[in-house]
Amino acid sequence: MKRLGFTMIELIFVIVVLGILAAIAVPRLSATRDDAQIAKGRSDVSAIRAAIVSERQGRLLQGQSAYINHLDDANNNAGETLFDNNGTATNVLLQYGITSAAGNGHWMKTGTDAYTYRVMGDPVAFTYTQATGIFDCTHTNANCKLLTE
Secondary structure (H helix, E strand, C coil), rough: CCCCCHHHHHHHHHHHHHHHHHHHHHHHHHHHHHHHHHHHHHHHHHHHHHHHHHHHHHHCCCCCCCCCEEEEEECCCCCCCCCCCCCCCCCCCCCEEEEECCCCCCEEEEECCCEEEEEECEEEEEEEEECCCCCEECCCCCCHHHHHH
């Protein structure tokens, strides 16, 4: 006699094994997403800081000791280009800028020289200080530490 299908026990066994694998894989995938958003934020912060220093070096060569006035001329809306040095073509801060958007892993402008980067549902506030050229967040925030240290 030929068997043409699977028994009910075989099917239940396969479903149980798949359920166990899914229970293990799903938490690992969500942690990977958070790690990727943190890595992107760290990269963005490093690029912004390096661009501020580079812009200052160029100004020093021209005899100007002041840091850049503002990092961009964007409004506080999604879809704006941030960190492009007031949109002037002659002095580009970040060559391509960063487009603002709401949600995890994205930057938003919240005011003049004030920005947030949302990671794991938490908006981390960054400010740019013109007098010192410092772009930083409050280090008492755990996510700020993840993005800057």
